[in-house]
Amino acid sequence: MNGGLMKYSDKVPEPTLQRLPWYLSNIKLMREKGETYVSSTQISKQINIDASQVAKDLSYVRISGRTRVGYEIDALIEVLEDFLGFTRMHKAFLFGVGSLGGALLRDSGLHHFGLEIVGAFDVNPMLVGKEINGIPIYHSDDFERIMKDMQVNIGILTVPINIAQEITDKMVHGGIKAVWNFTPFRIRVPENIVVQNTSLYAHLAVMFNRLTFNQE
């Protein structure tokens, strides 16, 4: 395989990283339909993004397409999945087994995209010691101890907003390197810590607003 695959010497722009999974899912569909080659022009047409943008985005993954026939589909899927990190397992802890936290523990789909939740933390005595979907729930006080035994870089934040910052600080202090923040709270972290915000409620707000706007 391409020796450049595992190197991320350039910081890939976030919009590119967000678009690459779109290309990946479209290319997978094309493979299902029996195609063996795909060009950036074809991808462009299917998902309605400028062909030069598609080509530029794909240039980050360093696979060489042939100018006339395009990319070999099998190879492109493999390279994209690898580049996006979906082929390696990334271990994560989840903090806050409430409604959303419990739902994420039950979503085995994350596993197919390289995320393995290996443990969850909460203070609720009804939950501590139990398992959801095979994932053990520990008491939050045990986090630093358990962290020492496991190589976990990612923390999923699904706690109430009033403790969002406090739990983030604990995570970072314990050695977590990336926080996937599902709370609507804007957490602060040291510069070397990655934060990915996924606020379902912010997305709801946008959708409600657009819906009302369209209906007037």
Place this chain on the structure above:
Amino acid sequence: MNGGLMKYSDKVPEPTLQRLPWYLSNIKLMREKGETYVSSTQISKQINIDASQVAKDLSYVRISGRTRVGYEIDALIEVLEDFLGFTRMHKAFLFGVGSLGGALLRDSGLHHFGLEIVGAFDVNPMLVGKEINGIPIYHSDDFERIMKDMQVNIGILTVPINIAQEITDKMVHGGIKAVWNFTPFRIRVPENIVVQNTSLYAHLAVMFNRLTFNQE
């Protein structure tokens, strides 16, 4: 209350709509701590966004703050929640009761932000006729019939990518006005239909990439 509240005559920019829930959660925390007034400067400091940006964002919700003391917290929370659509219930159907779909059905948290999932659709005979979290699961073929009996505007898309477009077309044909798309597939809809993309996998890709980048 302010008579302009329910009017959305200006199209609010998406970044503003995404930031307003941050302000809301911070202001709620301030209220918990016993504060009664808040200024845009205070909000700005707490969440590290330029004060002029905060003031500009808040200007969309049409609440009048007093120049010296700022906004009354109770009123601002009420106005923001109303403006963001969290105080009215928006009915939704969910399409595709797989791993993520099932998880969303179990997430009662959405209810607190104005989204009520009133039914789900799938073709799996193990699921059709059952309930999850009190929400009935119907056969996909019954969608148009059931849609006729209920006032539902929102469709949540959690199907496999190979049927994402087909199911979207069915939704729109049946009268759905907004699609909350959780698939990594870029669906196409007529111009008057709202699409909100929430791709957890795209967010994972960004997080994995940043994590690897930081570790080199």
